[in-house]
Amino acid sequence: MSTYSIKDLEQLSGIKAHTLRVWEQRYNLLLPKRTDTNIRYYDDDDLKLILNVALLNDNGYKISKIANMSDAEMRDEVMKLTDRTLTHDDQIHALTLSMIEMDEERFDKILSTNILKLGFEQTMMTIIYPFMSKIGVLWQTGAINPAQEHFMSNLVRQKLIVAIDGQLYKGGGKKFLLFLPEGELHEISILFAAYLIKLSGHKVIYLGQSTPSADLVSVYNLHKPDFLMTVITTSPSSEFVQDYMDHLAENFADAKIIVSGYQIVGQDFKFAKNVTPLYYLRSLKEYLSEINEVLQEK
Structure with missing residues (x-):
């Protein structure tokens, strides 16, 4: 009690x-x-x-x-x-x-x-x-x-x-690879991101909780996604978040990387050119709208 x-x-x-x-x-x-x-x-x-x-x-x-x-x-x-x-x-x-x-x-x-x-x-x-x-x-x-x-x-x-299952992918759009870092189990935010991305007409490859780095590389090489997205809540711990983001930016240099979560908000990190922080998950909708506007102009 x-x-x-x-x-x-x-x-x-x-x-x-x-x-x-x-x-x-x-x-x-x-x-x-x-x-x-x-x-x-x-x-x-x-x-x-x-x-x-x-x-x-x-x-x-x-x-x-x-x-x-x-x-x-x-x-x-x-x-x-x-x-x-x-x-x-x-x-x-x-x-x-x-x-x-x-x-x-x-x-x-x-x-x-x-x-x-x-x-x-x-x-x-x-x-x-x-x-x-x-x-x-x-x-x-x-x-x-x-x-x-x-x-x-x-x-x-x-x-x-x-x-998420109710949103059927109809082809087209961009390809998003969603995952959580090793040791990260807080899945609600990344699941909601998957819902919003599918709702916007894009393809989602969902790896979920505690994704080993080697597995992430294998799936990336197989599917060649346009975007990677992760949410950092508790893992890695705060002193290793910068190193982790730098590692992602370097190893997936051809993709755009979206990072969000408690460990990101309000922190003074340096983000590589291919890394975009989303300090609020609702900002993902605006980000997706911008992607769709670019696609419509082509």
Whole structure:
């Protein structure tokens, strides 16, 4: 079981620590535990409670009414809200709760409903990616364990694969080779890139997670792609990213190389002429549009 400070709850729920303390005193909403050294802390149940409270309060429920709800009543009201509202923050709250509780049916329903109403691309941009940013905060505070993270990632991955399979390549366009460096397992961003590239009418050769350098060279020599794309999140580590990009630029000098990911954003790297950084994945759409404009002019 994870433990949280009141600052952790503030960061995760968006409710100010001062407000939480007032609600504790006035409504007995939270009952903090104490360590042997008398330091206050909160547990998983407190986190789920506050996420529910935040969602209801943001949608006009008075805190006095929320405080008198049973756990079952509160959950029912949250379910009703997320079924009928398309407010992005509400959906992200609901996904977070579903992940913490590992409620696969609920998680899948939220994703599917938003995809039907917003479209796959907008659901990824406005709900899934902000949700994944929130997951990053949850990791930092120890709020989720590896099982919960894998649960979430696999469900999102399934949606991405279905969406990618639905985009049929009709010939023409450019050829993109997509891969992750050795040791890199965070696949969501590169899968979404594959979806956007296929949607734009280009051919995708997808190698996926932790691609050995020798295999990358073999596939490159076989298919001669116009572009290589990778996303660097955790591997290689920050001190080796420059060397890794230089290695790609030198070994695939005839291709254009697109790099993105957490290890790229906000860093002061020197990029070779054939390497293009994308600091935000949404920039890939603009990049693809520029490629298509050039193709249409020919």
